[in-house]
Amino acid sequence: MSELEVEAVESLDDTGLAPGTAEYVLYGGKGGVGKTTMAAATALASAREGTPTLVVSTDPAHSLSDTYGTDVPSQPGRLREDAPLWGVEIDPDEAMERAAAFGMGGEDGPMGGLGGMLGGEDANPLGGPMPGADEAAAMQLLIEYLDDERFERVVVDTAPTGHTLRLLELPELMDSMMGRMLRFREKMGGMMDSLGGLFGGGDDADAEDGMAEVRERVTRLREVLTDSSRTDFRVVTVPEGMSVVEANRLVARLDEFGVPVRTVVVNKVMEPLVDVVPDVPADAFVSPNLDACEFCQRRWDVQQDALADAQDLFRGHDVKRVPLLAEEVRGEDALRLVAACLA
Numbered sequence: 325m326s327e328l329e330v331e332a333v334e335s336l337d338d339t340g341l342a343p344g345t346a347e348y349v350l351y352g353g354k355g356g357v358g359k360t361t362m363a364a365a366t367a368l369a370s371a372r373e374g375t376p377t378l379v380v381s382t383d384p385a386h387s388l389s390d391t392y393g394t395d396v397p398s399q400p401g402r403l404r405e406d407a408p409l410w411g412v413e414i415d416p417d418e419a420m421e422r423a424a425a426f427g428m429g430g431e432d433g434p435m436g437g438l439g440g441m442l443g444g445e446d447a448n449p450l451g452g453p454m455p456g457a458d459e460a461a462a463m464q465l466l467i468e469y470l471d472d473e474r475f476e477r478v479v480v481d482t483a484p485t486g487h488t489l490r491l492l493e494l495p496e497l498m499d500s501m502m503g504r505m506l507r508f509r510e511k512m513g514g515m516m517d518s519l520g521g522l523f524g525g526g527d528d529a530d531a532e533d534g535m536a537e538v539r540e541r542v543t544r545l546r547e548v549l550t551d552s553s554r555t556d557f558r559v560v561t562v563p564e565g566m567s568v569v570e571a572n573r574l575v576a577r578l579d580e581f582g583v584p585v586r587t588v589v590v591n592k593v594m595e596p597l598v599d600v601v602p603d604v605p606a607d608a609f610v611s612p613n614l615d616a617c618e619f620c621q622r623r624w625d626v627q628q629d630a631l632a633d634a635q636d637l638f639r640g641h642d643v644k645r646v647p648l649l650a651e652e653v654r655g656e657d658a659l660r661l662v663a664a665c666l667a
Contacts, residue, residue: 346556348470348478348548351589352578353560354570355484358591358646359383361653362560363481364391365662370477371409378410378475382466383483386413393655400469410475414465467545485574552584560589561634563627572637588638589666592648594620594627604661610648 349366351359360381367379378400381388388411389396394403398415470478549555557578561571575585594612612620634643646665653662 346554346586347476348480348555350480350482350549350555350557351560352482352557352574353485354567355385357560357562357567358589358653359560360387360391360481361659361662362558362589362591362646362666363479364388365653365659365666367411367477367479368392368404368407368409368656368659369663369666370479371404371407374408375476376408376410376474377477377479378412378469378472379479379481380411380466380469381413381481383481388413388481391654391659400472400474412469464541467541467548470545470548485570489574489577546581550582550584552586555584556586557583558587558589559585560591562592563590563594563630563634565626565630565633568630568633568637571634575638575641585641587642587644588634589644589646590631590634591646593631593645594624595645595647607650608661610650 349363351363351366353359360383363379363381367377370377379388381396386396392403392411396403396411396413398413398418400410400412403409403411466480469475472478549557559571559574559578561567571588575588578585594610596609596611612624614621614624644666646662649658649661651658653659
């Protein structure tokens with residue numbers, strides 16, 4: 325096997341959180357690699373340490389509820405009575421209702437009014453929700469959760485790679501958009517007064533205050549994400565060539581934004597779980613029969629090549645292996661196994 329440098333833990337009681345774990349932990353990567361599982365395991369381990377922890381899903385296709393085996397609300401709610409664990413799955417519809425705070429609402433919001441004034445949705449694309457409005461709304465809520473004093477740690481299950489990168493690009497996108505809107509308003513003069521203020525106010529002063537608030541919010545998010553003393557963005561991948569390449573691309577893009585990536589998690593590795601976590605039942609993991617199973621041998625070869633690529637590409641990062649488990653990761657016992665692998 326290609327040897328990634330991963331030390332075995334002593335027991336399942338190891339939480340999966342190293343001393344000094346960041347205040348904000350975000351898991352990113354392509355769809356289907358296990359981001360939700362890692363976020364859920366990390367948040368549960370954090371709460372079991374006694375740290376008030378909020379786990380947030382920004383992925384429109386939520387699965388936190390399935391992973392925990394309990395309903396996760398659309399507003400932060402307590403998930404466990406025996407540990408300080410809260411959870412929230414951001415509801416896209418609720419988030420879009422709040423997108424008006426960014427001047428990007430639907431037909432009843434500020435941008436909808438502008439679209440109608442210019443000829444309606446069919447005549448002008450500004451009549452409907454602006455591109456990126458869902459990411460903007462999710463960003464607004466995420467900032468609120470990051471600043472919530474009830475929680476000492478926030479763990480985020482992000483949307484797939486493309487959505488995550490668009491979220492990170494929002495500060496520049498919105499700054500450019502607001503600059504254009506200001507110039508448009510200057511050209512249109514008093515005509516803009518009929519809008520009642522692009523950002524919920526009734527005059528230029530209110531509009532400027534609204535835009536200043538937006539800039540403050542997006543700047544706040546960027547400051548949090550780029551603060552290596554507080555934030556750890558963890559990239560999750562699986563041992564397949566294309567997935568490793570995409571993970572490397574995400575790491576590079578995050579580096580361009582100044583977002584620190586300390587950890588790369590390689591999930592679903594075909595290896596005995598006892599190599600990482602001792603004293604677990606043999607039927608808890610999938611170990612390939614390389615002698616009698618041609619499919620197993622071929623998948624093993626694919627994984628070995630991918631692991632070798634990962635070792636080369638992610639030098640300088642803390643690489644964690646999570647073996648391929650025999651069952652879906654649901655409930656506390658399975659999440660404890662994953663958390664131990666992340667230790």
